[in-house]
Amino acid sequence: MQILQKSKKSKARTGKLKTSHGVINTPFFMPIATKGAVKNLSTYDLDELGTEIILANTYHLYLQPGEKLIKKAGGLHKYMNWFGPILTDSGGYQVFSLAKIRKIKQDGVEFQSHLDGSKHFLTPEKSIQIQQDLGIDIMMALDVCPPGDSNQKEIIKACDTTYEWAKKCFKAWQKTKKKQQLFGIIQGGIYKKLRDQSLKQITSLDFSGYAIGGLAVGEDRKDMYKVLEYIAPKLPENKPRYLMGLGRPEELVFAIKQGIDMFDCVIPTREARHGRLYQFCTQREKGAIKLFDNLAYKTSIIKNEKNKLDFSPINNKSEVKLLRQYTKSYLHHLFKIQEGLGLRLATLNNLEFYLDLMRKIQSAIRQGKL
Amino acid sequence: MQILQKSKKSKARTGKLKTSHGVINTPFFMPIATKGAVKNLSTYDLDELGTEIILANTYHLYLQPGEKLIKKAGGLHKYMNWFGPILTDSGGYQVFSLAKIRKIKQDGVEFQSHLDGSKHFLTPEKSIQIQQDLGIDIMMALDVCPPGDSNQKEIIKACDTTYEWAKKCFKAWQKTKKKQQLFGIIQGGIYKKLRDQSLKQITSLDFSGYAIGGLAVGEDRKDMYKVLEYIAPKLPENKPRYLMGLGRPEELVFAIKQGIDMFDCVIPTREARHGRLYQFCTQREKGAIKLFDNLAYKTSIIKNEKNKLDFSPINNKSEVKLLRQYTKSYLHHLFKIQEGLGLRLATLNNLEFYLDLMRKIQSAIRQGKL
Numbered sequence A, B: 001m002q003i004l005q006k007s008k009k010s011k012a013r014t015g016k017l018k019t020s021h022g023v024i025n026t027p028f029f030m031p032i033a034t035k036g037a038v039k040n041l042s043t044y045d046l047d048e049l050g051t052e053i054i055l056a057n058t059y060h061l062y063l064q065p066g067e068k069l070i071k072k073a074g075g076l077h078k079y080m081n082w083f084g085p086i087l088t089d090s091g092g093y094q095v096f097s098l099a100k101i102r103k104i105k106q107d108g109v110e111f112q113s114h115l116d117g118s119k120h121f122l123t124p125e126k127s128i129q130i131q132q133d134l135g136i137d138i139m140m141a142l143d144v145c146p147p148g149d150s151n152q153k154e155i156i157k158a159c160d161t162t163y164e165w166a167k168k169c170f171k172a173w174q175k176t177k178k179k180q181q182l183f184g185i186i187q188g189g190i191y192k193k194l195r196d197q198s199l200k201q202i203t204s205l206d207f208s209g210y211a212i213g214g215l216a217v218g219e220d221r222k223d224m225y226k227v228l229e230y231i232a233p234k235l236p237e238n239k240p241r242y243l244m245g246l247g248r249p250e251e252l253v254f255a256i257k258q259g260i261d262m263f264d265c266v267i268p269t270r271e272a273r274h275g276r277l278y279q280f281c282t283q284r285e286k287g288a289i290k291l292f293d294n295l296a297y298k299t300s301i302i303k304n305e306k307n308k309l310d311f312s313p314i315n316n317k318s319e320v321k322l323l324r325q326y327t328k329s330y331l332h333h334l335f336k337i338q339e340g341l342g343l344r345l346a347t348l349n350n351l352e353f354y355l356d357l358m359r360k361i362q363s364a365i366r367q368g369k370l
Helices: A043-048 A058-063 A067-072 A076-080 A092-097 A124-134 A152-174 A192-203 A221-234 A249-257 A267-273 A321-325 A328-336 A340-366 B043-048 B058-063 B067-072 B076-080 B092-097 B124-134 B152-174 B192-203 B221-234 B249-257 B267-273 B321-325 B328-336 B340-366
Strands: A002-006 A013-019 A022-026 A028-030 A054-056 A086-088 A102-104 A109-112 A119-122 A138-140 A181-186 A209-212 A241-243 A262-264 A276-281 A289-292 A295-301 B002-006 B013-019 B022-026 B028-030 B054-056 B086-088 B102-104 B109-112 B119-122 B138-140 B181-186 B209-212 B241-243 B262-264 B276-281 B289-292 B295-301
Touching: A002 A340, A013 A340, A022 A028, A022 A340, A028 A340, A043 A340, A054 A058, A058 A067, A058 A092, A058 A119, A058 A124, A067 A124, A076 A086, A076 B328, A086 A124, A092 A109, A119 A124, A124 A138, A124 A152, A152 A181, A152 A192, A181 A192, A192 A221, A209 A221, A221 A241, A221 A249, A249 A289, A249 A340, A267 A276, A267 A340, A276 A340, A289 A340, A295 A340, A321 A340, A328 A340, A328 B076, A340 B340, B002 B340, B013 B340, B022 B028, B022 B340, B028 B340, B043 B340, B054 B058, B058 B067, B058 B092, B058 B119, B058 B124, B067 B124, B076 B086, B086 B124, B092 B109, B119 B124, B124 B138, B124 B152, B152 B181, B152 B192, B181 B192, B192 B221, B209 B221, B221 B241, B221 B249, B249 B289, B249 B340, B267 B276, B267 B340, B276 B340, B289 B340, B295 B340, B321 B340, B328 B340
Parallel strands: A028 A262, A054 A086, A086 A138, A138 A181, A181 A209, A209 A241, A241 A262, B028 B262, B054 B086, B086 B138, B138 B181, B181 B209, B209 B241, B241 B262
Antiparallel strands: A002 A013, A013 A022, A102 A109, A109 A119, A276 A295, A289 A295, B002 B013, B013 B022, B102 B109, B109 B119, B276 B295, B289 B295
């Protein structure tokens, strides 16, 4: 990763990350295409939003339609008609959060599919093989991600296994032509000591980048902020730093100030489906949440009665034609009648907000404002 | 309506129908935007399909969001961001098929909303007022549409009421500035005598066009064909002829040969949502249904296993980029994971098929092939 500018006000930095499918400006946010599609959008919609990279889920694609089918299709890019960079998680997180039964063994994790109950055994080597078959740009090492309420003993065990698996993933990756990047994941829960140890272990392997896992998994937000503030600046400076699964706009700003470069989160797409819209606003507005400098945002529920007669555009400053042309009143109606176009418009709105936020942050770092 | 060419092989004709929002080539098919949106499409999608006119439902829009709100928005065109012609039905059909309880009275029909059970009274005058508030291009007169298994006595009664209401609608329309067109509807079930009588009654009023209602409502298809063959050519020649609610592609071809100019039907959009795709094919192909000349079509179920490994485009001859770029295999996957983009692609495919069919028919009439 090429760092172009470091902030003097915080640990924030901006730069460029090269991948096989293009260069991405950092810091960046990855819209989530869990099962090989960003819900309710086409890849042309993603283009129109100025999306630079998306995230897909190894666990889901492995089960359905299967990585071998995607390989036959010419890889995930071709399969889903998206030709920008793609990052996939390792499948670990979903095994722990979705699978019916899972049993961690030394060599990997045994689990039952949440779809049909079929039995599978995911090993570090298997995870790399799947991600290679998918042909994506950035692979993640298989890790153990314990829930936020785990005790210290459980976290220690998760860290140990994560390290063992990281070594195996690294070894499997070394055998390949290394066209794809591989990131290691640091665990350790809310325990600084364990984070330090995991950091030491994982960074002893020369991964393409490093991720902080095991945050925003149910722990107290204050604890999360403390851990993040503590560990993020310790990550190797010349490599991309990825905070997995976060977060709200203000959390992204906080994390970027600690030196984080990469994010993914379901919030913009999931909340769009529930009709919650994100928009920038002035800091004085009711419900405004401050971000940085003069920037703030607020959210609103499109189904609320007050939107019924609001004939102003969904977002008159949007770069997306649909958001300039369709009104809040009409979007309110679309949600009332449960029409698919409503989900598409709300998703476009929220992703544009998140991607714009990252562009504003990049610009603010360059201008010394963050 | 301006007739440009009459077929020598059949009673088919091609021409142009002027409306306040543009001229439409006949014969034409109207995609259905029941509640003010063609399900799963944006109006830009409709543009890309070359859609010339759409149909919306008075009953639905009256109940939700209400015609007064749409009037405030500047009319239905502005409200739904569609600036081509719109036809609305009168609401009669939905009152009879959807409303919980309905009671036909001399002055109109009393019904309970299928949404919240609220009581409403729809009169001919009220139907015209609603359609005027919507500000659409072609209004339909309020009629009584009895089910296909009604006995002759019930049909006679329906015809009588339809005529009484047609006169009232006509009168209400006469009082307006007549910027909008108003079509009368001919009833009479499968009884030629009753159709003749209804035709005589309705055409005694100088409507902008005439529709055949009460077909494809559950009667035998042979009976429907017989009635259509009998009554369609008797409709005034210089006015547009609209067959309501039909139908399958071969039914459209049959009706056009009897001199019909206008159609609407839920088939392409509804079947898209169930993953049934329409496509043109050669007459020799398995499952081919002959249309005219060398033209045939077939349908296929995208969820069928055979599509799983079909990496060919959904339609490589499509004018719609998405249908050329996304594969059948991927669309199969989208349906398996119940992803909204799948519904959009299937809807685009089927509407393009129906609109293409009409363009092919227009061309065939001009070339003397139909």
